[in-house]
Amino acid sequence: MTLKIETAADLAVRECLEKHRSFALIAGAGSGKTSSLVDALESVRQREGRQLRQNGQHVACITFTKRAVEVIKVRLGFDDLYRVSTLHSFLWEQMSRFQSDIREALITRRLPALIVRERAKDNGGNSRAAIDARNKAAQYEKNLEALPTVDHFRYRDAKFGDYAKGQIGHDDIIEIATYLFEANATFRRITGLRFPYIFVDEAQDTFEGIVSGLNLVCAGEGLPLVGYFGDPWQQIYDGSAGSFGPPPEGITVSKTENFRCSESVIRLLNAFREDVQQYAAGDNKGREGSVIFRIVKAEKPDLPRKYSEAQIERALAKMDTAITDWGWNDRNDVVKLFLVRQMIARRMGFVELNRLFNGQFASASAEDAFVAGEHLLLLPLTKTIYPLILAYEVKDSRRIIEILRNDSPAFAIDGVNASRTLKAMIETSLALVDQLATHWKTGTIRDVLNFCVDKQMIRASDKLCQHLHREAREETYDEAIHVLDKGDWLADALLGMNTVELPAYASFITNNTAYSTQHGVKGEEYPKILVVYDDVEANWTNYSFARILTPGTAGEPTDGQRERGRKLAYVSFSRALEDLRVLFFTANPEAARKELLATNLLKADQIQISE
Numbered sequence: 001m002t003l004k005i006e007t008a009a010d011l012a013v014r015e016c017l018e019k020h021r022s023f024a025l026i027a028g029a030g031s032g033k034t035s036s037l038v039d040a041l042e043s044v045r046q047r048e049g050r051q052l053r054q055n056g057q058h059v060a061c062i063t064f065t066k067r068a069v070e071v072i073k074v075r076l077g078f079d080d081l082y083r084v085s086t087l088h089s090f091l092w093e094q095m096s097r098f099q100s101d102i103r104e105a106l107i108t109r110r111l112p113a114l115i116v117r118e119r120a121k122d123n124g125g126n127s128r129a130a131i132d133a134r135n136k137a138a139q140y141e142k143n144l145e146a147l148p149t150v151d152h153f154r155y156r157d158a159k160f161g162d163y164a165k166g167q168i169g170h171d172d173i174i175e176i177a178t179y180l181f182e183a184n185a186t187f188r189r190i191t192g193l194r195f196p197y198i199f200v201d202e203a204q205d206t207f208e209g210i211v212s213g214l215n216l217v218c219a220g221e222g223l224p225l226v227g228y229f230g231d232p233w234q235q236i237y238d239g240s241a242g243s244f245g246p247p248p249e250g251i252t253v254s255k256t257e258n259f260r261c262s263e264s265v266i267r268l269l270n271a272f273r274e275d276v277q278q279y280a281a282g283d284n285k286g287r288e289g290s291v292i293f294r295i296v297k298a299e300k301p302d303l304p305r306k307y308s309e310a311q312i313e314r315a316l317a318k319m320d321t322a323i324t325d326w327g328w329n330d331r332n333d334v335v336k337l338f339l340v341r342q343m344i345a346r347r348m349g350f351v352e353l354n355r356l357f358n359g360q361f362a363s364a365s366a367e368d369a370f371v372a373g374e375h376l377l378l379l380p381l382t383k384t385i386y387p388l389i390l391a392y393e394v395k396d397s398r399r400i401i402e403i404l405r406n407d408s409p410a411f412a413i414d415g416v417n418a419s420r421t422l423k424a425m426i427e428t429s430l431a432l433v434d435q436l437a438t439h440w441k442t443g444t445i446r447d448v449l450n451f452c453v454d455k456q457m458i459r460a461s462d463k464l465c466q467h468l469h470r471e472a473r474e475e476t477y478d479e480a481i482h483v484l485d486k487g488d489w490l491a492d493a494l495l496g497m498n499t500v501e502l503p504a505y506a507s508f509i510t511n512n513t514a515y516s517t518q519h520g521v522k523g524e525e526y527p528k529i530l531v532v533y534d535d536v537e538a539n540w541t542n543y544s545f546a547r548i549l550t551p552g553t554a555g556e557p558t559d560g561q562r563e564r565g566r567k568l569a570y571v572s573f574s575r576a577l578e579d580l581r582v583l584f585f586t587a588n589p590e591a592a593r594k595e596l597l598a599t600n601l602l603k604a605d606q607i608q609i610s611e
């Protein structure tokens, strides 16, 4: 491991802290933003920690994911001088004591905005979308009327609130906080008094209203100050700030080191992005690595804007050929990045499951839970049941007992088998898993879950039991009527499937696989990266990589495509420690090659063409 190198940007940040000036650190990929952030946090502790503790004040560090919260807490030694939290929990902690102001924000800002948004979607006709929007607008109006009588507001872990019951959701937190920062001087003053130092990690993913709000809290000379750490080019969440800056008195610092990528990857990053020119500054100095784009002629889609199954197979075969040509077969340090999950599901073998959780019965939260491996119907299967089957297949009885002891109510210390001897317990468990294996092989997911619930082999949530015990929905699904119950249709379809695709899905969610989505690799780094671009297969109007990379050949991207696409490409390219390969399917490979050369993105020996 390299020694930590002190950078000019870190010194500039330290000077800001000494002079009590707000700042924004703009730092490209692999530049060590987390180190800079932790350095800044430590420097405040060193200089002013004692004073802050005496005043009962804290240093706020707002970051984007729960995982990042844990990482930073560890690096700070769990010191309670710091309040390290995600944005939502930070904001809720500040606003929860402002109950009547929350009501005011909902009445004057949030609910009216939601009503206007739904009305705009209602053209007065009888389409499902119009009816749906009309119903939602009416629902919000009712909520608006009920708000004066709600006596307490709570934050519930859901996208939207249930306002008449005093429940507010994730999106409301952002909107209410934006309002309070803007309209309530007391809220701003108290936030600044509690937190003379506020640091924001991944600032590009923080919402615009929150950046403006924190800039108001920290306006003027001296404390409180806000320090942003981020990279506008790595914003991949819509609605967030993207570009961010300190309040007017603050300064912007650029960090130009790259401690991660090989020299050839850095050259590509610098050609792709002009605002920050990086150089290799750590162990990577002099590590040449390699960058190769292979341009492949895309087939004309057999279906309207979509490839047929046979075409997808042919595209995957071309990927395999390229991997063989590069000598990357049988390596376990190559990660392949796709825009959408379909290709991954196809390659790994969970197409039907993916289709179900991507389809009309899956709400956004069901799909998110599917990707995170946390869906309530799938979790017992991937966490307990499939590991039991794996242990059974290799006759690992010790592992079987271990899983059951941890996960199964029947084998818990106070469970029905508690008083048995160890020998009897082992025999019982092996007999049960033997039966389970038969259900797994021949039954449906419903059979497997029923068996496990019946034998108390899994901890089943109430919701899971409800799905298993209710009658299957017989009606044909109608979005206008059944939208709130669509989870029933999803569950019925899943319970009727067999278990064939579960092993592949289980392996996908462990993140231990060689496949990922391009969105899923933010913050990660891997020795060898293959990025696959195929606009037809992705069939997603939000992105067009052919237009981003070769607008002269494929046509200019829309503003949205340009913004989203180049950021996602930048994130993908910059994950590579050594070698980067891009497999680029496009209609006219030769013209694309010429254009890539003309734009100086690549040299001639970095481009391969394949039919």
Ligand SMILES: Nc1ncnc2c1ncn2[C@@H]1O[C@H](COP(=O)(O)OP(=O)(O)OP(=O)(O)O)[C@@H](O)[C@H]1O
Binding pocket: 002, 003, 004, 005, 006, 007, 027, 028, 029, 030, 031, 032, 033, 034, 035, 231, 234, 259, 260, 282, 522, 523, 524, 574
């Ligand atoms: N000051 C430093 N000196 C030496 N190595 C460093 C320094 N800072 C970071 N590194 C190393 O550089 C690599 C990249 O750091 P890190 O992942 O924090 O960058 P990042 O800015 O968060 O990147 P990205 O935004 O692309 O995810 C890591 O391997 C880290 O250990």
